[in-house]
Amino acid sequence: MSALMDAVLAGAGAEELARTPLPTHYTAAHTRVEDVDLFRGVKHKDVRKSLHVGEVPMPELAPDEVLVAVMASSINYNTVWSATFEPIPTFTFLQRLGRKGGYAARHDRPYHVLGSDGAGVVVRVGDGVRHWGAGDHVVLSGAYVDDQDPATHADGMLSTTQLAWGFETNFGGLAHYAVVRASQLLPKPPHLTWEEAASITLCAGTAYRMLVSDNGARIKQGDVVLIWGATGGLGVYAVQLVKNAGGIPIGVVGSEQKAEVLRRLGCDVVINRSEIGIDGGGDSPELAVEHGKRLGRVIRKEVGEDPHVAFDSIGRATFGISVFVVRRGGVVVTCGSSTGYQHTFDNRYLWMNLKRIIGSHVANLQEKSECNRLFRLGHLAPVLSSVHPLDDVAEAARVVQNNDHIGKVGVLCMAPTSGLGVTDRALRERIGEDRLNPLGAPSPAPVPPSVR
Template structure:
């Protein structure tokens, strides 16, 4: 521990934090370039506990538009699994690409990569060009990493030529005691949430906001039926809440009766256990099974889905294209079960459906998603936390799909339950609702 870390944990004011020296090294979860290739192409179980290391790394210099955050908590996302398995491509290729952009960018091209794309914490330093943030500010981090200076992103930052995913396509991510971020990634921490609850939301929450609510996504409107695959997962849990808040009708697709109960507790009335269909002869490749699935949805809510919320990919995409109503949309942000999608294109073109690709969120969308969290209108989907020393175990749980909601990582926070400032709002939202996913 350093004097600076002690001061952060003691709640010291910003002036005090700014005057304390930075440590030369800090603790982090990282992967190593020398380990690329450790999992062979034919390896059926690339165990991420073998590739994720926890130890000290060098403290980088801060650029003028950056901030250094003392990380109280972080969270695991599926991109952490991709990083640690070095697939579909080793992320060191991204770091090499950044390193060619100039002297400051070259800091990222290192033999190790600090991973993690979510964080909550306290600002301890800001670069010379940062005006709106300072030491002592309590923040959460958007993983959208961009300069904000590229004109191709003027209308929508996610189409900018320099857009990257922080902690996946960059170095110095959130699964550490300190993290380096662009100042435009910073957002105010929800005051009624703990450090670990705050850290669990941004990547998934803002991704879902863009997919469903933003004009850049599926443009959900009141009364829309939205079929949500993996509804009990990190993305799915936020999708159910945003559909309900927006006046839509969520249909939760889950993998067990326990997860179905979680969805009902979250307020979703229409819940389907997908195992009933996937275990049938032919599974989701069978037209007969898909017709039965469509009949089940209509029996529950009376209509076919206006929107199908996709992130599982290969396993479910053909079913999604089939199940969307005439003129409906499939919105996708990932492919956790595989990237090569097979679907019958007749259902797409003859019934004038749309496939909408969505990735992350721009600054405005991230702001709006965080605003919903700060108002208590969206609650965290955090189900369990691990200490930073067990980052490999936490990521393994996500890799195997053993979790519900989000898996958190305590970095500097010595225990769960710390960091709440607005106790009145927390009481209004309710401990039972805020901690719902922990029940499961």
């Protein structure tokens, strides 16, 4: 354990953190360039074979960057894509970024430190950083944007240079330390533990942009919203946002176990897709229409009308159904496409019924800030189904790869055990443990001192 890690875990102040030397190497979850062809010709790609945990060199800090001691992180599906080298190896992104030269060249390494979420303590700031200092407790946004690009000042996600941190960049959050731009930082909600805070920024912010923001569906009171994968990392936040807006969430899941959990989370209408026979259909517009009719009948029976909005991060397997099932003038808002990017649908039901498709990607910093505020107010709550130590990150990613999780899967990085990081106990008590831990996520065994 390095002197800096000792200082962080002891709660050292800004001056002590600033004067404690940085380690030359740190522990990180990463992929390796020599493994790029590991799954060539393999149908079932197991991320446990390609995800490594070990020492990597500490990178230099750019003037607009911050070094964060990561207390906890979480698994997103982009970690699965990275570890299966699909649709292209992420080393392609790092090489492209590195060709820009200057500080960007640091990212082109023979290893890729993954992770697009995190919560931790600032330990260093670049000379150009104004609003953050050593000792600040922060959560990390996955949107890596250039504030000198004009488009960023309208909407950071419109910037042609916008990248997904820890996926299209190096030095991500599944590690003891992470390098981020200052524009990726937000204050950590003080009532949340490290692992809770590390599970909210990417998925909740993405769901906020998709549903609430002017850049998304702009849901309102009474809107009926169809949510595919409603117990997934995005879905559990979509359900909460629709409920908060006075809408009617209709959650679709694939098992009775997940359906029961979704009822406990307060979703108004819960549909088990396997019970009504709408598994698959992504390759056939005709089958998508048939499944859409079947789903539409169930929805109308439950709420008396068709959905205003379909929230679709699933992609190929569901997109044609989404286009069909939303009402005349309705909206399909899409991101991610975890089942495939090539979407097939019958366009007649789109153009003749005046429906719209909105593409959405992550969220800009203002949207993330508004979403973060909802957590601080207790209007949104994290949904963690499991927490793993960093050494077991491959197992954690495998859970997400197999869709065996509910909500988010957390990873302890520098934090020695779960339950740490709360600085406002009174607020936590007012919101209530049942609200903040609806699944009763199990605590992992404490991390052995030898690997802290």
